[in-house]
Amino acid sequence: MRLRMLVILLAAVVLGLSFVFPWLKTPVLLALANGLAVSGVIVLIRAGQVSFGNAMFACLAGYCAAFVARAWHLDALLLIALSCGFAALAGAVIGVFIVRYRGIFFGMLNLALSMVLFSVLGKFGGLTGGTDGLRFDRPTLGFVHLERESFETALLIVAMALAIGAGWLVQRYFASVSGQALAAIKTNETRLEYLGISAKRVFWGGYVLSATLCGLGGSLFALTQGLVTPEMGYWVRSGELVFIAILGGSGHALGAFIGAFVFEFMKLYAAALLTGAWQLVMGLILIAMVFMAPKGVFGMIERHLRSGRSS
Numbered sequence: 001m002r003l004r005m006l007v008i009l010l011a012a013v014v015l016g017l018s019f020v021f022p023w024l025k026t027p028v029l030l031a032l033a034n035g036l037a038v039s040g041v042i043v044l045i046r047a048g049q050v051s052f053g054n055a056m057f058a059c060l061a062g063y064c065a066a067f068v069a070r071a072w073h074l075d076a077l078l079l080i081a082l083s084c085g086f087a088a089l090a091g092a093v094i095g096v097f098i099v100r101y102r103g104i105f106f107g108m109l110n111l112a113l114s115m116v117l118f119s120v121l122g123k124f125g126g127l128t129g130g131t132d133g134l135r136f137d138r139p140t141l142g143f144v145h146l147e148r149e150s151f152e153t154a155l156l157i158v159a160m161a162l163a164i165g166a167g168w169l170v171q172r173y174f175a176s177v178s179g180q181a182l183a184a185i186k187t188n189e190t191r192l193e194y195l196g197i198s199a200k201r202v203f204w205g206g207y208v209l210s211a212t213l214c215g216l217g218g219s220l221f222a223l224t225q226g227l228v229t230p231e232m233g234y235w236v237r238s239g240e241l242v243f244i245a246i247l248g249g250s251g252h253a254l255g256a257f258i259g260a261f262v263f264e265f266m267k268l269y270a271a272a273l274l275t276g277a278w279q280l281v282m283g284l285i286l287i288a289m290v291f292m293a294p295k296g297v298f299g300m301i302e303r304h305l306r307s308g309r310s311s
Contacts, residue, residue, distance in 0.1 A: 006301070007167070007254060011160055014261075018156055025152045029224040031264040032159040035257035037217030038244045039170050040210035045250040046174065047206055048186030049102065052238050053110030056117045057211040058218025059233030061087040063121070063128070065222045069136040076141045076155065080162075080219045087215020088208055095207035099200050114233050121230035133229030152224075159220050166213060167253040173209065174253075182206045214241075243282070247289055249296025258297050 018024045037058050044051050061083035068074055068082055098109055121128045128134065140146070141154045173179045181202040184192045189199045222228045231237065240263070248259020266285065270278035293300050 003252075003254070007164065011164060015156070015160060019153075022149065025156055026224060027264050027268060028261075029152065029156055029159055030221065031261045032156075032163050032257070033217040033220040033224065034241070034244060034264065035163055035217070035260035036166055036220065037214045038241050038248070038256035038260055039166055039253050040213030040217070041241045041245045042250045042253065042256050043170065043173070043182075043206050043210040043213065045245060046179070046186070047182045047203055049106050049203075050242060051110040051210075052107045052235060052242065053112070053114030054210065054214050054241055055235075055237040056110075056114035056233045057087045057091060057214035058221065058237075059114075059117060059121070059228070059230070060090050061215035061218035062222035062228040062232050063134070065219050066134040066136050066228045069139055070134065073137070074139065075143050076139045076223055077158070079139060079223065080158075080216070083219035083222075084212055084215045087218065088212040091208045091211020091215075092204075095204045095211070099203040099207055111235055111238065114235060114238060117233050118230050118235075121233070128230070131230060133227055135227050138226060139223070155220070155223060162216060162220070163257060166216065167257065170209075170213070170253040178202060178205055243286060245296075246286065247296055249298030249302075251295055251302065252298050255296050255298035258301075262297060 014028055018028050037054070040057070041051065041054055044054070064086040065079045065083045069079055074082070094113065098106065101109055122131050125131075138146075138148065138151055141151055141158070146154060174183070181192060181197050181199075182205075185199050185203055192199050192202070218232065221232070244259040244263045245256065246259075247263060248257070249255030263282075266282065267278060270281040274281060289296065295302075
């Protein structure tokens with residue numbers, strides 16, 4: 001109950017500050033997009049696997065939104081749905097092969113595929129726009145043409161609703177039979193097979209969910225920027241998602257969004273105050289988190305809530 005109240009309070013504060021300070025809308029939208037993508041990474045961490053290439057699904061969804069927007073000028077809500085579907089389809093196909101591997105092989109195969117995508121998007125400039133990427137006009141939202149400020153406000157509300165819904169879905173999945181089986185891959189995959197449950201099938205379902213969540217984040221990122229570039233799928237981007245998962249904590253879906261907000265605003269201010277050295281600041285923060293709070297920011301919040309409940 002306390003956690004639900006915390007989620008409602010945080011959502012209300014974020015929306016309230018965004019309306020009071022309009023310049024916050026874009027960073028908040030990017031943080032929500034990152035949080036959705038990171039929640040996909042957390043699903044894989046639940047199985048004890050770390051992917052260094054999950055940004056490719058965000059990139060695929062972003063380019064899907066750009067291509068469809070340029071060709072048919074569909075509504076933003078339809079673009080989000082189509083992009084997520086495309087990312088889920090890509091995850092389903094790639095997952096058939098990827099879920100056979102574990103550990104470093106799993107992580108490196110995802111990384112290799114993301115770098116192949118990055119190279120293809122950069123080389124076929126006539127179709128993809130090359131390294132400059134693709135721009136597209138601002139679509140309608142709810143089939144209504146909006147000015148930029150109104151569009152950002154409406155998209156922010158949609159993004160917040162999607163973030164809350166996705167977080168709830170991920171937690172329900174973790175509590176389900178499939179989610180428990182996914183966690184068993186990390187602890188004892190052999191015993192899972194003895195129980196008659198296919199570890200590969202369970203992992204495939206988790207991989208598709210992870211790809212879909214990353215695609216949802218990628219579509220929101222593309223709509224916020226009005227631009228997609230190959231850097232959306234670069235390995236550095238995938239590393240940032242893993243960084244945020246560690247920063248926020250992978251024990252709960254809320255950790256993905258807490259980490260995303262902390263990361264986005266730390267990067268924003270560090271880049272402004274220490275031009276060219278913000279990566280150093282982020283690296284030091286990550287080292288400190290690993291030693292002082294291995295369960296991330298959410299782990300500290302959860303510990304505080306438990307202590308308050310016990311008292």
